Amino acid sequence: MKNLGDMMKQVQAMQSRMAEMQAKLEQATVTGQSGGGLVKLTLSGKGVMTGLDVDVSLLKAEEKEILEDLIVAAHADAKAKSEAMMAEEMKSLTGGLPLPPGFKLPF
Numbered sequence: 001m002k003n004l005g006d007m008m009k010q011v012q013a014m015q016s017r018m019a020e021m022q023a024k025l026e027q028a029t030v031t032g033q034s035g036g037g038l039v040k041l042t043l044s045g046k047g048v049m050t051g052l053d054v055d056v057s058l059l060k061a062e063e064k065e066i067l068e069d070l071i072v073a074a075h076a077d078a079k080a081k082s083e084a085m086m087a088e089e090m091k092s093l094t095g096g097l098p099l100p101p102g103f104k105l106p107f
Helices: 002-027 061-093
Strands: 029-034 039-044 049-054
Touching: 002 061, 029 061, 039 061, 049 061
Parallel strands: none
Antiparallel strands: 029 039, 039 049
């Protein structure tokens, strides 16, 4: 039973670290950009868009499709950065413990 007790302590410690990580991610932000910085989009660590900055040079009727594409590209950039940040946090949380393929935290 000693091993079970140790395992439960480890699980509780991981739950505590998970809660801390989630709180940290709520405060974190990432900014993606496209068009050489003409469009900048900010996401929270949870993936919620919190800001959008569009250069005034793109605010022309004939630039509508370009602007739409740049916003999508900026979002993709920010999302990739957010996912990388989350992966790094998870790596530190699990102590580099390799998780089975498809096993994702938080549950």
